[in-house]
Amino acid sequence: MKTVVVIGAGPAGMMAAIESSKSNKVILLEKNNKLGKKLFITGKGRCNVTNNKDISEFFDYIPGNPHFLYSSLYTFDNQRTIEFFEKNGVKLKVERGGRIFPNSDKSSDIIKGFEKALKEQNIKIIFNSEVTGINVSKNVIESVSVNNSSSIKGDHFIFCTGGASYPLTGSTGDGQRFAKMLGHNIIPLTPSLVPLELNGCDFSELAGLSLRNIQIEIKNKNKILYSSFGEIKFTPFGVTGPLILSGSRYVNDKNLNLNIDLKPALDQSELDKRIQKDFLKYKNSEFKNSLNELLPKKLIPLIINRSGIDENKLVNEVTKSERKNLLYNIKNFEFSIKGLRPLAEAIVTSGGVDTLEIDPSTMKSKIIQNLSFAGEIVDVDAFTGGYNVQIALSTGYIAGNNI
Known part of the structure; x- marks a missing residue:
């Protein structure tokens, strides 16, 4: 019987440990004092574990190397995720957009489900164990050093150390550094699913304002890079919210603009009639x-400023051209994008171990004989909606199942 050492007790690591324990002895190392520290805060503490869309549709929501994930997602799909949690005592529910959460709205219940499965498999979990070194000989890992002192030997090693977002949860890019040391190419780590910083006004005046049922576009001059409909929220530095987080994946260049259509349900003619009314x-x-029934109060001063109309002018003195300019600014509420918020604030990390150096059907390294990867350490990432956790579970399952 082989000894498998899994590094990192996030969703990928826990699933890899559970699956590999069915035919191997498993040691699960976690640098924190508890399981799933980042998982605990996902979905604002509710934990969106997957999505109920057909698995074939998942790839439309994975901008980061979707083809690499075909084997893992089709082997351990969302239906198997649902079965896994329900088998381990976690009741689930479906919400808007197909997002699946625990019935209780508590991420702690998802972690309890993992704990139950880990206990049933008699998996040895060692907490407060930070891997500080890798001992390798002739493309084979012999052991890992923990806390700069003890050494843990194994026959196979699975790196599930996450990305570099939310570093306080333990995801600090350790795994990528070790993988690079072992000869792997690392695609530079950048923030994904992260708020945007904008230019164009004093955002402290808008902070806290949520806009629902609006349309956004991220544009490079006249080229639309991303477009979607839904909700955004202003912050002291710019904007956040589901639309913005997904759109941030396309912000990798300078000279980009965010265009907001504040009234997408009305075309130009319909909005003009509404304004005239x-x-x-x-x-x-x-x-x-005159705009209190049309726009949120916090937005009105900025829209007035952009329209060029004197705020003290009587409404019956506003000219047709001024009205048209007001209409334009409501349909084209535009800001230049200053950039992304820091990686530490990102929900997921884009970049990681190069997928060209990993066998997608086993998650094994093509460079080190007894090494596998799973989860966010790999250069794969998706939009919000449960897709990233599903990727972690699927790749963890494949890695654990192919020792």
């Missing part, structure tokens, strides 16, 4: 008091 109602009022 409000203007008629407030014809004897000052312009600054």
Whole structure:
């Protein structure tokens, strides 16, 4: 019987340990004092574990090397994820967009499900164990050093150390550094699913404002890189929210703009009629008091400023060209993108171990004979909606199942 050493007790590591323990002795090393520290805070503490879309649709939501994941996602798909958690006592529910959460809305229940499975397989878990060195000979890992002192030997090693986002949870890029030391190419680590910093106004005035049912576009001049409909939220430095997090994956260049259509349900003609209707109602009022039924209060001063209309002008004195300019700014509420927030604030990491150096059907290294990878350490990433956790579980299963 082989001894398998799994490094990292996130979703990928726990699944890899559970699956490999069915025919091997397993040691699971975790640098924190608990399991799934990052998993605990995902989905705002509710833990979106997967999505109920057909597995064939998942690849549309994976901008980072989707083809590499065919074997793992089709082998351990979302239905098997649902079965795994329900078998281990976690009841699940489906929400908007097919997102699947625990019934309780508590990520701790997902971790309890893992704990149950790990206990049933008699897996040895060693907490507070930071891997500080790798001992290798002739393309074979012999042991790992832990906490700069003790050495743990194994026949096969699975790196599941995550990316470099949310470093306080233990994801600090250790695995990528070790993989590089072992000869692997590392695609540079960059933030993905991260808020955007914008130029164009004092965002402290807008901070906390949520806009629902709006359309956004991320553009390079006239080329649309990303477009979607939904909700965003202003922050002291720019914007966040599901649309922004997914769109951030396309912000890898300078000179990009974020365009917001504040009224996507109305075309130009319909919006013009709506504005004229409000203007008629407030014809004897000052312009600054005529937009309260059309726009959120916090937005009005900025829209007025961009329209070029004197805020104290009487509504019945606003010209047709001024009205058209107001309409344009409501449909094209645009900001230049300053950049991404830091990697430490990203939900997931883009980049990691080069997929060309990993066998997608086994997750084994093509360079080191007794090494496998799973989860966010690999250069794969997806949008929000449960896809990233599913990738971790699927790659963890494949890695554990092919020792």
